Amino acid sequence: MITIDCAGDTELADKLVNYLKNNGIDCTQEDSLVLVTLNEVEKILKMFLKETRRVEYSILKSDLTTFVVAKVVPIEDFGLLRCNICGYVVSSEEELTAHQRAHGIQLL
Numbered sequence: 038m039i040t041i042d043c044a045g046d047t048e049l050a051d052k053l054v055n056y057l058k059n060n061g062i063d064c065t066q067e068d069s070l071v072l073v074t075l076n077e078v079e080k081i082l083k084m085f086l087k088e089t090r091r092v093e094y095s096i097l098k099s100d101l102t103t104f105v106v107a108k109v110v111p112i113e114d115f116g117l118l119r120c121n122i123c124g125y126v127v128s129s130e131e132e133l134t135a136h137q138r139a140h141g142i143q144l145l
């Protein structure tokens with residue numbers, strides 16, 4: 038099972054579910070998460086973004102079974118920090134440290 042995380046964007050998740058179903062791909066939606074059993078998720082996501090002209094979105098692989106689809110914005114301008122591994126956004130150094138521990142990084 039692969040999770041496609043639309044980062045809180047339920048409308049995007051709705052559109053993605055429609056797109057997948059139109060292409061005969063079985064999926065379930067839970068708010069802004071779309072769950073699929075599919076091997077070529079990244080390829081399908083790229084086609085979806087291209088065909089729906091969502092050029093400002095990008096696909097990030099956050100772990101083995103999770104893809105994040107989100108708009109790319111220069112968040113650093115808002116005083117936010119981005120995880121350099123998966124692109125996850127947090128608002129403080131403490132949160133970033135806690136988050137990065139989840140990747141198994143040993144931080145001093």
Ligand SMILES: [Zn+2]
Pocket residue numbers: 120121122123124125136137140
């Ligand atoms: Zn991360």
